[in-house]
Amino acid sequence: MLPSFDLNLYDDLDPAPRLLMGPGPIDADPRVLRAMSVPLLGQFDPQFRRFMAETQTLLRRVFQTENEATLLIDGTARSAIEAAMVSLIEPGDVVLVASFGRFGQLKAEIAARVGADVRVVECPWGSVFDTATIEAALIEHRPSLLAVCHGDTSTTMAQPLAEIARLARDHNALLLVDATATLGGMDLAVDALGIDVCTAGLQKCLAGPPGIAPITLSPVAVERIRARRHVEAGIRTASDLPANGKRITSNYFDLAMILDYWSDRALNHHTEATSMLYAARECARILVKDGLGAAIARHALAGHAMASGLAAMGLALYGDQANKMPNVTGVHIPAGIDGDGVRQAMLDHYGIEIGTSFGPLHGKIWRLGTMGYNARRGAVMTTLAALEACLVAAGAKVPQGAGTSAALGVFQRAGSGR
Numbered sequence: 413m414l415p416s417f418d419l420n421l422y423d424d425l426d427p428a429p430r431l432l433m434g435p436g437p438i439d440a441d442p443r444v445l446r447a448m449s450v451p452l453l454g455q456f457d458p459q460f461r462r463f464m465a466e467t468q469t470l471l472r473r474v475f476q477t478e479n480e481a482t483l484l485i486d487g488t489a490r491s492a493i494e495a496a497m498v499s500l501i502e503p504g505d506v507v508l509v510a511s512f513g514r515f516g517q518l519k520a521e522i523a524a525r526v527g528a529d530v531r532v533v534e535c536p537w538g539s540v541f542d543t544a545t546i547e548a549a550l551i552e553h554r555p556s557l558l559a560v561c562h563g564d565t566s567t568t569m570a571q572p573l574a575e576i577a578r579l580a581r582d583h584n585a586l587l588l589v590d591a592t593a594t595l596g597g598m599d600l601a602v603d604a605l606g607i608d609v610c611t612a613g614l615q616k617c618l619a620g621p622p623g624i625a626p627i628t629l630s631p632v633a634v635e636r637i638r639a640r641r642h643v644e645a646g647i648r649t650a651s652d653l654p655a656n657g658k659r660i661t662s663n664y665f666d667l668a669m670i671l672d673y674w675s676d677r678a679l680n681h682h683t684e685a686t687s688m689l690y691a692a693r694e695c696a697r698i699l700v701k702d703g704l705g706a707a708i709a710r711h712a713l714a715g716h717a718m719a720s721g722l723a724a725m726g727l728a729l730y731g732d733q734a735n736k737m738p739n740v741t742g743v744h745i746p747a748g749i750d751g752d753g754v755r756q757a758m759l760d761h762y763g764i765e766i767g768t769s770f771g772p773l774h775g776k777i778w779r780l781g782t783m784g785y786n787a788r789r790g791a792v793m794t795t796l797a798a799l800e801a802c803l804v805a806a807g808a809k810v811p812q813g814a815g816t817s818a819a820l821g822v823f824q825r826a827g828s829g830r
């Protein structure tokens with residue numbers, strides 16, 4: 413017998429308003445939410461196939477790539493990382509993960525689960541790699557794949573990629589870049605850099621909800637995946653001879669079949685997440701319409717204003733500022749202040765969410781995001797004003813109005829109206 417319960421306690425979903433200023437998710441652009449409410453279509457309806465193709469065209473512009481294999485994986489950002497790894501890595505393959513935070517650790521974790529012989533090179537949290545360290549690791553480990561974050565939100569650092577991409581090429585390693593937190597907010601030219609696999613999520617700079625993951629794959633990566641193509645029973649035809657390579661061990665994340673699903677053949681692999689595809693299409697459409705350069709500049713400006721405001725309040729910014737992500741700012745929690753208490757007060761009294769961090773940084777820093785729809789003046793100013801009030805209430809000494817006035821100065825000098 414199921415325990416009795418009172419259905420009257422279950423109201424309509426009507427959450428209190430929030431301003432999401434943490435490391436993601438952020439508030440979705442209202443246009444994206446509207447796109448998600450348009451009617452569902454069957455996945456083989458010609459209209460839906462057209463929306464899929466349009467999404468691919470738009471995403472190629474966002475990734476700055478001509479890769480034919482530019483598509484979506486149904487799942488949050490890590491689903492694209494997992495799909496790429498399980499489809500590319502065969503058990504025993506050496507994979508090198510360059511880890512400078514929690515999301516580097518995540519890539520090592522996923523690679524290990526798909527059976528890779530994982531080697532990890534680390535640098536201290538709050539910093540990024542120099543070229544020599546990566547080169548030495550490539551020489552030592554001779555991996556078939558090198559995986560690295562572009563921006564690791566746990567530390568708020570952004571790894572410069574040009575030299576790493578060159579080294580990966582020179583040492584015959586495919587390069588996988590996790591751009592979950594930077595695509596659309598920092599310049600990331602996949603083809604110009606020579607990245608083989610680049611993955612993202614909607615819930616950061618792309619101004620959408622979590623739940624679907626853009627990915628792009630170079631022709632070389634696609635070739636490796638196709639060499640492992642084994643079409644599942646039930647949809648296999650006589651011409652679908654198994655490839656010579658080992659069968660991919662995940663069905664859901666089998667990129668060989670997912671590529672066939674997105675191709676003209678429209679292989680009936682999974683049922684596409686219709687409303688999430690609409691969301692992804694709208695995120696990419698808005699970005700391309702506004703201009704990638706303009707979006708990147710908007711993130712840089714909002715992040716600079718946030719960092720300037722925090723510094724003017726007397727707070728110490730976290731990490732190597734020369735390599736800080738523009739769209740997430742880490743800041744030390746002042747001594748004697750209860751960091752989680754301040755975050756709770758921000759939420760309870762102002763409806764604003766900011767983040768703490770993980771592992772060694774938990775309780776030591778806050779992370780404030782200025783991403784996607786919230787990379788704008790009003791969101792930055794409101795957050796700084798509320799943080800000042802919460803800090804003062806918690807007993808911190810904060811110069812009155814210094815944070816907001818520094819941030820406003822940044823926006824005014826840039827002539828930003830938004």
Ligand SMILES: Cc1ncc(COP(=O)(O)O)c(C=O)c1O
Pocket residue numbers: 435436488489490491515518561563564565566590591592593613622
């Ligand atoms: C850099 C990075 N990679 C991967 C992820 C995992 O994304 P998801 O939670 O959408 O699976 C995140 C999430 O914050 C991230 O910031």
